[in-house]
Amino acid sequence: MLPTNSVGLVETKTYSPQEPFHLECGRTLKNVCVAYETYGTLNAERNNAILVIHALTGDAHAAGFHSPGDKKTGWWDSMIGPGKAFDTTHYFVICSNNLGGCMGTTGPGSINPDTGKPYGMDFPPFTMTDIVNLQKKLVDYLGITKLVTVVGGSMGGMQVLEWSIQYPGMLQSAIVIASTAYLGAQALAFDVVGRNAILSDPEWAGGNYYGGEGPTNGLAIARMLGHITYLSMESMNKKFGRLRNKNARPDDQFTNQFEVGSYLSYQGQKFIARFDANSYLYITNAMDNFDLPERYGTLSKAFRNAHNVKFLVTSISSDWLFPSFQSQEIVQALRANDCDVTYFEIQSHYGHDAFLIETETMTKLISAFLWRISGKTTAVAEDKTIEQLPKDLLIRPDYRVIYNKIKKESKVLDLGCGDGRLLRLLMEFKQVRGFGVEINPELVIRCVEMGIPVVQADIDKGLSEYADKTFDYVILNQTLQTTHNPEGVMKQMLRIGRRVIIGFPNFGNWKIRLKMLFNGAMPISAALPDKWYETPNIHLFTMADFSNICSNLGVRILDRYYLKKKKIYKGGIFPNLFSEICIFELEGF
Known part of the structure; x- marks a missing residue:
């Protein structure tokens, strides 16, 4: 008996365009044949289709079984099927064998109609663009004008990038897994x-x-x-x-x-x-x-027309074939074009092939991303978090201050965004266009589940690719003290944001001063709850210190708030002595 979460028995089909297929090299192929499989049902609107692209030596058989006695499933069966990442109760999934392959699509082993013999070395050279153009013909043949997403790993990811460049108007989203824009x-x-x-x-x-x-x-x-x-x-x-x-x-x-x-x-x-x-x-x-920077001059220029495509880019921590920095280069180029991009590095010791092995992590990430593409968030976020958001305004006075400072429908970047709760609050109730940056992988997944585009990055070095004044607001709440270079981070924030909001625990609070005076040891408080050897805080500072650095940077302080016992103050006597948390609104250069 076949597993209940399997797509079941599947058949490899073929499609042959009526006209000759033109290649970038200037030559044409006659009688081209494309092998493909589909899983799930195409809906009446034909808007639930996903194109899955295989890697170097893969084939069209991505899921299910070819016969009842078949012991081997398709190469990505763990991800395609009812209740899986690419849920075939919702989506119509397509996978074809690439041009030049040997699993049913025309390649060097196919018969040359001009000679009646296999092409061999007479087969014309082809490019990633040619491969994608043939996939496009198949999608057109199936009557699909818009894809929910196109997804591929390794060489398949190169083709996903090519899709976003050649046919951005056909894509709602693109998922690039363990890939690169060029080979090193x-x-x-x-x-x-x-x-x-x-x-x-x-x-x-x-x-x-x-x-x-x-x-x-x-x-x-x-x-x-x-x-x-x-x-x-x-x-x-x-x-x-x-x-x-x-x-x-x-x-x-x-x-x-x-x-x-x-x-x-x-x-x-x-x-x-x-x-x-x-x-x-x-x-x-x-x-x-395949070399996008060489073809377009710079990698960022390659994606200049892809700004309406939502991207998910993932890399593998132990991948030395396509290292993470190559995926990060793609992310940087996309962000330079103001693209909606989420980036996640999968922590795995399996190397490049981890995207075929780390099913649990991949499923969480991709399922949440696809739900976001559909305009929803995951059940986890809907049931447990969004209902709590209004309560956060009451429980977290720092959220309340920041929420009240942000204008409706503005563009917001939250650095060190944690689980995304503050951003989700702003997106849900103020309709902001929100983006997050977070380094903790568990929190990154949580942000994706909350429907937030988030990049896994170190804010000490992950902001340089943003253009000047990209955002209306840049938020850094309870995080500046954890950075290695606070001044450098502040400069970048002031460069990329029209307004900057920074919240931090005040080390000058009188309770902390007394504990230092009488105990002679690093204090623990509500705002600074960790022991000195466990704390993520690197640079502890006071409200006065922060005011001084603003003065040194020539920054204009637009507003400042002092929080004490969950109450918010804008003035008062000796705020550096009595405030537990400070929030400053700044305007930069």
Whole structure:
């Protein structure tokens, strides 16, 4: 019996455009065929479709089973199906085999209609843009004019970026997973060595090996090399260490005497049974030549027309093939174009392939993001948090001050936004366009569940890409004291915001002074509740200190509030002595 949360039995279908398919290289392909599968039901409005794009050696079979006796599910079955991240009770999910592949879509192993023989090396070179253009034809054929999202990992993520550039008007959102806008030298090097392994195999025969054995040794080595890049040092050490292969034969001393060698040999042999060497050459070449900064001059220029697309960009902490900094470059370019972008780094030791393994985290993140795209928040946020928001105005006087300072329908950036409660309050009741920055991964997911576009970043170094005066208000509440460079953070806030609101615990409060005087130890208070060795606070300061730095920076103080025992004061005697929390509204340069 098939699992209840499975899409069940599925069939790979084919689509062939009537007209020749034009490639960027100037050549055309006749009789192009696209293999694809669909899951779920396309609604009457045809507005619930999601396009899933596979990675380098994937195929159209993303979910379900091809037969009742099939033991192997589609490659992303853990994410596609009833109640899963891509919930097929709500969405119509499409996955096609890429151009140049060998799983049903036209590629080097397909028959050339002009010769009646396989293309081999006569197959024209193609690009990521060509791959996306063929996917677009399939989507058009299915009668879909707008996609809820297009999602892909690794090389699939490159195609997602290409979709957002070529067809931004067709996308509500885009999900880019463990990908990059270009390959670095190390990734290029691995592809070059892999291709050389194939080309050096005598059985490659100039690419005309169809009907024969083919370059199985070269292709297996290419796969073994590639597979190493999909893992991480930690995951390989945990899985294999220096374990010896107990089944090694005497002639295995140079190859399989260790378990890791045996594993890689197995992966190579399994790969040659399902993949074509020429497809590997062509597809890796297309991936190597994908370079958005080179094509557009800068990465930010590539996304100049994508400002209406909502983005979710994720990276893997242990990914050394496409490191997190490459995803962060994409995020920075999107933010430079005022795009709605959420960024999250998945903490995992599994390396590049973690997006296929860390199902629980991926499901939380993507489900919450898709609910936000639909104009909703998750049930967790709806049931437990939004109902509490008005109470927060009563319980948190700092929220009350900030809430009253923000004008309706303004653009707000909340730095160190925590679980997003303050931003959600402003978005819900003042209709602001809100954005968050938070470094804690658990709180980032919570923000996404609250329907907030949030970037996981360190505010000490994550603000430089914003243009001057991007926001009407920039908020930093109860966080300045945790930064390494408070002055630098303040300068950036004043640069990117028309108004700046900063709240902080006042270390000059009389109770703190007395505790220091009589106990000689770092005090603990309601505003500073942590022990000195557990506190996230780095720079403790007083209201007077803050006033001085504002003066030194030439900042105009528009307003100031003093909080004491949950009461709000605008004046009074000796505020530096009696206030527990201070909130300043500033206007910058």
